[in-house]
Amino acid sequence: MTRTEPGQPLVTLDGARKSFGAIRALDAVTLTIDRGECLALVGHNGAGKSTLVNLINGALAPSGGTVSYGLPDGQVVTGGGGMRAAGIRAVHQELSLCPNLTVLENLRIPQRDLTGRGWRALAAARIGQALDRIFPGHGIHPRAVVGDLTLAERQMVEIAIGFAEGAIAPRLVILDEPTSSLDASIARQLLTHIRAFCAAGGAVIFISHMMGEVFDVASRIVVMKDGRITGDRPTVEFTRETLVAAMGHVAPGAASARAAPQDSATILTTPEGLTARKGEIVGLAGLAGHGQAAALARFYLGRTSDWRQSDPPAAVFVAGDRARDGLMPLWSIRLNTSLARLPGLVRRGLVDRRAEAELAETWKARIGIRSDDLTNPILSLSGGNQQKVLFARALATAAPVVVMDDPMRGVDVGTKTQVYAMIRTEAEAGRTFLWYSTETDEILLCDRVFVFRNGTIVAELTGDGITEAAILAHSFDQRETA
Amino acid sequence: MKTLLARPWIWAWVAAALAFALTAAISQNQGAWGLAVAALTFSAFSVIVGLGQMFVITLGPGNVDLSIPATMTLAGTVSLKVMDGGAGAEVTGLAIALAIGAGVGLTNYLLILLIRIPPIIATLAASFLYQSLAIWSNRGLRVKPPESLAEFAVGRSLGLPNLALLALVLSVLAWVALNRAAYGRQISAIGQNPRAARLSGLPVEAVRLATYMLCAVLAGLCGFLLSCFSGGAALNMGQEYLLASIAVVVIGGSSIGGGRSNVPGIWAGALFLFLIVSMLNSYGLGAGVRLLMTGLIIIAIVAVGSRGPRGT
Numbered sequence: 001m002t003r004t005e006p007g008q009p010l011v012t013l014d015g016a017r018k019s020f021g022a023i024r025a026l027d028a029v030t031l032t033i034d035r036g037e038c039l040a041l042v043g044h045n046g047a048g049k050s051t052l053v054n055l056i057n058g059a060l061a062p063s064g065g066t067v068s069y070g071l072p073d074g075q076v077v078t079g080g081g082g083m084r085a086a087g088i089r090a091v092h093q094e095l096s097l098c099p100n101l102t103v104l105e106n107l108r109i110p111q112r113d114l115t116g117r118g119w120r121a122l123a124a125a126r127i128g129q130a131l132d133r134i135f136p137g138h139g140i141h142p143r144a145v146v147g148d149l150t151l152a153e154r155q156m157v158e159i160a161i162g163f164a165e166g167a168i169a170p171r172l173v174i175l176d177e178p179t180s181s182l183d184a185s186i187a188r189q190l191l192t193h194i195r196a197f198c199a200a201g202g203a204v205i206f207i208s209h210m211m212g213e214v215f216d217v218a219s220r221i222v223v224m225k226d227g228r229i230t231g232d233r234p235t236v237e238f239t240r241e242t243l244v245a246a247m248g249h250v251a252p253g254a255a256s257a258r259a260a261p262q263d264s265a266t267i268l269t270t271p272e273g274l275t276a277r278k279g280e281i282v283g284l285a286g287l288a289g290h291g292q293a294a295a296l297a298r299f300y301l302g303r304t305s306d307w308r309q310s311d312p313p314a315a316v317f318v319a320g321d322r323a324r325d326g327l328m329p330l331w332s333i334r335l336n337t338s339l340a341r342l343p344g345l346v347r348r349g350l351v352d353r354r355a356e357a358e359l360a361e362t363w364k365a366r367i368g369i370r371s372d373d374l375t376n377p378i379l380s381l382s383g384g385n386q387q388k389v390l391f392a393r394a395l396a397t398a399a400p401v402v403v404m405d406d407p408m409r410g411v412d413v414g415t416k417t418q419v420y421a422m423i424r425t426e427a428e429a430g431r432t433f434l435w436y437s438t439e440t441d442e443i444l445l446c447d448r449v450f451v452f453r454n455g456t457i458v459a460e461l462t463g464d465g466i467t468e469a470a471i472l473a474h475s476f477d478q479r480e481t482a
Numbered sequence: 483m484k485t486l487l488a489r490p491w492i493w494a495w496v497a498a499a500l501a502f503a504l505t506a507a508i509s510q511n512q513g514a515w516g517l518a519v520a521a522l523t524f525s526a527f528s529v530i531v532g533l534g535q536m537f538v539i540t541l542g543p544g545n546v547d548l549s550i551p552a553t554m555t556l557a558g559t560v561s562l563k564v565m566d567g568g569a570g571a572e573v574t575g576l577a578i579a580l581a582i583g584a585g586v587g588l589t590n591y592l593l594i595l596l597i598r599i600p601p602i603i604a605t606l607a608a609s610f611l612y613q614s615l616a617i618w619s620n621r622g623l624r625v626k627p628p629e630s631l632a633e634f635a636v637g638r639s640l641g642l643p644n645l646a647l648l649a650l651v652l653s654v655l656a657w658v659a660l661n662r663a664a665y666g667r668q669i670s671a672i673g674q675n676p677r678a679a680r681l682s683g684l685p686v687e688a689v690r691l692a693t694y695m696l697c698a699v700l701a702g703l704c705g706f707l708l709s710c711f712s713g714g715a716a717l718n719m720g721q722e723y724l725l726a727s728i729a730v731v732v733i734g735g736s737s738i739g740g741g742r743s744n745v746p747g748i749w750a751g752a753l754f755l756f757l758i759v760s761m762l763n764s765y766g767l768g769a770g771v772r773l774l775m776t777g778l779i780i781i782a783i784v785a786v787g788s789r790g791p792r793g794t
Contacts, residue, residue: 342668
């Protein structure tokens with residue numbers, strides 16, 4: 001331990017390396033994070049962002065190099081133990097709350113000092129204050145069971161736990177894809193809070209695939225590629241184009257011009273009032289948790305049966321909540337890819353394993369799944385690559401309707417652009433897409449948009465009427481604000 | 483390719499081989515071959531019900547069929563009564579046993595689906611019904627099986643017990659269904675994540691129904707064979723197969739949480755269960771100690787097996 005003046009960095013990585021077997025996830029990374037900084041960490045899926053974060057928060061030990069922390073009293077400690085004392089908190093990309101516990105009980109898991117009589121009241125106060133401060137008007141009760149909350153509310157709770165007061169105040173909060181299931185207005189509240197937190201001397205590491213947010217909130221941007229830091233400059237020195245180029249991808253052009261709405265037949269209508277024509281991309285917009293996911297699930301379950309599997313299916317489903325709705329955790333990448341296509345792969349009662357392997361290889365190439373060997377377990381892939389497998393599973397079928405439940409969570413910009421193009425091609429070939437998204441950029445790609453509020457459709461937008469302003473205007477109850 | 487040591491069933495086979503060696507080493511009156519034949523014969527019954535239970539357990543947490551003993555008893559008593567010891571009715575008797583199995587499986591499934599009670603309760607409660615039906619139809623009679631069937635059940639072909647050969651054929655079919663057919667994929671997917679399975683388009687309820695019926699049909703067949711083998715049906719004849727059907731699955735390295743099962747382990751588990759009792763017997767241990775040891779050894783095997791490599 002050494003003593004330095006209080007102006008020292010919160011975290012210093014010096015030549016930190018991390019290998020998993022033969023794979024070098026992080027290669028000699030040197031990085032310091034000072035108080036008051038909001039550092040954005042960008043890069044493609046598998047670039048090493050999560051590994052870097054796990055070294056900083058002590059979840060992984062470096063294979064080489066050091067990670068040291070500056071404590072509030074001016075001491076500097078090296079090694080994983082310093083993380084808690086230094087006030088470093090991490091909010092993970094994969095939601096990690098215990099669904100069977102209440103909100104305040106989930107706060108108790110990281111905050112070990114909440115013991116003895118009356119700890120629940122103290123916990124409720126801490127988490128309630130944090131929620132009120134970050135997300136005014138959130139409507140989440142500290143005694144609510146997490147399993148009853150929507151995905152967006154869970155993410156809000158998780159973020160609030162990261163910023164909540166405790167025995168050791170938060171000094172550096174790591175946010176990994178914090179806005180992936182938040183709608184635009186809630187995400188804005190979070191960004192406002194991050195700015196206030198940094199202005200008060202705190203620091204934030206912000207990982208996001210959303211360029212707008214990165215430029216909005218970050219004071220400094222660190223670009224990662226293949227386990228190395230390839231760029232580390234103040235935000236003002238980047239533009240969207242130079243940043244995307246630094247990440248190693250061509251800048252995605254303006255959203256491809258929408259084909260004029262075709263005069264094809266309406267092939268589906270739902271009780272809520274959703275309609276779609278053949279070959280149309282239909283967006284479900286509005287604030288998160290206002291009935292879009294439920295409408296999609298009802299539609300999908302109504303079109304398919306518990307008793308018969310038709311080939312091709314009448315509809316396929318792309319899950320956004322991967323662990324809950326999509327992944328088969330014991331299986332390989334290959335088996336996960338072929339699942340929905342299974343009836344078409346059966347020859348004389350048995351699965352044609354050669355055809356199955358070919359199918360998986362074809363989709364690996366088409367959608368760019370990053371793995372040497374498709375017989376590896378699905379859980380060996382990063383989150384974004386798992387999501388690609390779920391896309392491949394759905395698109396590999398010949399289903400006329402593809403239902404997508406906010407499927408781009410945790411997917412990097414390059415892949416997104418690729419998948420958008422694929423969706424466009426498939427739509428032109430006559431497939432219909434029902435697409436619920438919390439990202440406005442994605443809704444703007446649709447041919448027809450239905451805005452949801454409180455479980456019902458309040459607006460239908462088409463063509464040039466699909467604008468961010470129109471969507472936002474319909475998402476909020478006008479009478480309330482008037 | 484995975485190495486042999488990474489197979490989930492390898493430890494059950496090691497344990498079975500060890501039990502065999504220890505028993506054969508000290509049994510003077512019957513040679514190793516005699517022991518092997520006895521082990522194969524008696525294991526055949528556990529294997530047949532174990533295969534059915536394996537499919538049910540693969541369906542995931544909470545799925546288990548506790549009505550196997552009652553189904554065996556009902557199928558055994560009714561089919562023997564119908565055949566009434568005479569020649570010429572063998573096929574009818576077998577058909578009745580299998581039909582009873584199918585009926586039981588359908589009933590179990592309907593209870594689970596319509597009344598929405600957990601399978602463990604549904605099958606246990608229903609087994610009282612099946613057992614009562616067996617008592618009612620039997621009324622203390624002890625009917626002998628037809629001569630031809632009795633001979634088949636205790637006979638050998640190619641030097642091996644007929645029952646073991648039959649169980650082997652069924653095991654091969656089960657292996658194909660589990661590892662090569664779409665059905666095996668479906669039950670594994672449902673066992674890992676029923677919600678995701680449904681959202682991937684699998685006919686979840688049809689697969690569940692088929693699985694509970696398959697399990698009960700195998701139990702019916704086993705009851706039929708067991709009553710032919712032991713010269714008549716008895717009301718308690720299925721009793722020991724309640725534990726055995728589950729134990730052979732778990733000892734064999736299949737995941738008790740569902741989703742991942744294997745057939746070779748069923749054989750290892752069945753042989754091990756028989757041999758461990760023989761071993762303790764031949765070492766002259768009393769019934770109490772024997773039961774205690776059996777329990778402890780099963781726990782140890784399961785503990786070792788579940789920590790071993792699982793081909794992640």
